[in-house]
Amino acid sequence: MQNPILSLIRKVTRKDFFSLFGFVFKMLSPSFVKKFLIFLLKDRVFESYENTDQSLRVDVFGSSFNNPIGLAAGFDDEVEVVDELCHMGLGFGELGTFTLRGSEENFQSTKFFRKQSAIFYRNNGYHNLTCKQASPKLALRRGKKNLVGVSLGEDQHSKDPVEDIVKCIPSVAPYADYLVVNLSCPDYLGAKILQNELKLHDLVKRAKEVIKIAVPLKPCPLLVKVPYDIPVDAKRVLVERCLSCGIDGLVVSGPLLKVPEGVILREADYGGFFAGQPVGEDVNNLIKEYYYLSNGRLPIIATGGVFSGKDAYKRIRAGASLVQVYSVLLYKGPEYIPTMIKELAECLKADGFNSIEDAIGADLKKA
Numbered sequence: 217m218q219n220p221i222l223s224l225i226r227k228v229t230r231k232d233f234f235s236l237f238g239f240v241f242k243m244l245s246p247s248f249v250k251k252f253l254i255f256l257l258k259d260r261v262f263e264s265y266e267n268t269d270q271s272l273r274v275d276v277f278g279s280s281f282n283n284p285i286g287l288a289a290g291f292d293d294e295v296e297v298v299d300e301l302c303h304m305g306l307g308f309g310e311l312g313t314f315t316l317r318g319s320e321e322n323f324q325s326t327k328f329f330r331k332q333s334a335i336f337y338r339n340n341g342y343h344n345l346t347c348k349q350a351s352p353k354l355a356l357r358r359g360k361k362n363l364v365g366v367s368l369g370e371d372q373h374s375k376d377p378v379e380d381i382v383k384c385i386p387s388v389a390p391y392a393d394y395l396v397v398n399l400s401c402p403d404y405l406g407a408k409i410l411q412n413e414l415k416l417h418d419l420v421k422r423a424k425e426v427i428k429i430a431v432p433l434k435p436c437p438l439l440v441k442v443p444y445d446i447p448v449d450a451k452r453v454l455v456e457r458c459l460s461c462g463i464d465g466l467v468v469s470g471p472l473l474k475v476p477e478g479v480i481l482r483e484a485d486y487g488g489f490f491a492g493q494p495v496g497e498d499v500n501n502l503i504k505e506y507y508y509l510s511n512g513r514l515p516i517i518a519t520g521g522v523f524s525g526k527d528a529y530k531r532i533r534a535g536a537s538l539v540q541v542y543s544v545l546l547y548k549g550p551e552y553i554p555t556m557i558k559e560l561a562e563c564l565k566a567d568g569f570n571s572i573e574d575a576i577g578a579d580l581k582k583a
């Protein structure tokens with residue numbers, strides 16, 4: 217039986233839900249708003265949308281993406297709504313981050329900084345499923361055409377992140393179009409793998425061997441989500457390492473520690489990260505750096521501060537092949553997805569590009 221309140225919501229609006237009810241959400245915490253959105257998405261309250269503009273199609277990581285705008289990791293941490301969000305227009309979704317043992321400390325704090333369109337978050341361990349718990353949920357969506365990446369990370373108290381991550385792979389790789397090793401969290405041991413050539417080679421070699429055994433017919437590509445805060449010289453070394461050990465791409469970038477202008481933090485809030493509009497400029501510059509350093513040989517998924525089709529287009533011109541969204545869904549609602557996709561197509565046309573692929577890295581090619 218249909219939930220009468222949801223039926224009413226559906227009748228009142230299928231397009232303008234956020235503009236009508238957004239003022240209520242503004243009083244709540246981001247984690248609550250996310251839970252509520254997931255509840256609505258599961259009930260298909262929102263209108264569906266399918267992009268038919270072929271110029272937005274992107275072929276990368278061995279798959280053909282309907283359009284380059286996808287969901288960032290951490291939003292659909294229980295594999296519940298990725299297909300609903302693709303039904304509303306997203307070109308793909310990243311699930312997880314899943315870990316081997318999960319986090320025993322169930323603590324996550326999130327806060328809106330509305331004037332800045334930012335979200336502040338602090339995690340003690342990933343709040344998400346273990347890879348064993350995620351596996352049957354991923355299996356259930358097998359056969360769906362929507363493309364998904366799966367993000368893997370270490371447990372908060374992991375002593376050997378390489379071992380943990382490699383052990384996670386067999387239970388999720390058969391259901392992933394790409395895998396991401398999340399080494400972006402500066403508090404975790406995993407981030408140190410990037411500074412150690414032998415460890416990174418060991419991780420990639422073992423991960424690729426396990427992927428080949430788990431999915432022999434179409435081994436999924438392996439990407440790394442990199443931290444925000446790496447000095448330029450270290451980035452050059454990192455790119456060389458990634459290329460030499462066979463990493464297939466980068467997710468740029470991990471959490472931003474920089475406090476956005478106008479935000480005043482209480483002492484208790486230190487140790488957290490920012491997402492949302494103010495991180496966009498930094499992420500754009502980072503993408504340019506990685507694109508330049510790798511000479512376009514490491515395809516990039518951009519994450520951070522994408523709040524419009526124009527923002528997505530900027531990331532693509534900076535060198536990203538795909539972009540991800542998170543905060544904008546909490547600020548503008550999932551019904552904003554089609555607007556972003558259409559705006560991206562307009563930007564592309566206005567600059568005379570026939571395809572996204574022609575626009576990737578255009579800012580650097582021009583220089």
Ligand SMILES: Cc1cc2nc3c(=O)[nH]c(=O)nc-3n(C[C@H](O)[C@H](O)[C@H](O)COP(=O)(O)O)c2cc1C
Binds near residue numbers: 543
């Ligand atoms: C509450 C919260 C939880 C997140 N959890 C994860 C996670 O589990 N794994 C991950 O790789 N990124 C995680 N992220 C980072 C997002 O994937 C994304 O990189 C970040 O939100 C920046 O994008 P945005 O500005 O569009 O929000 C999380 C972000 C937030 C706000």
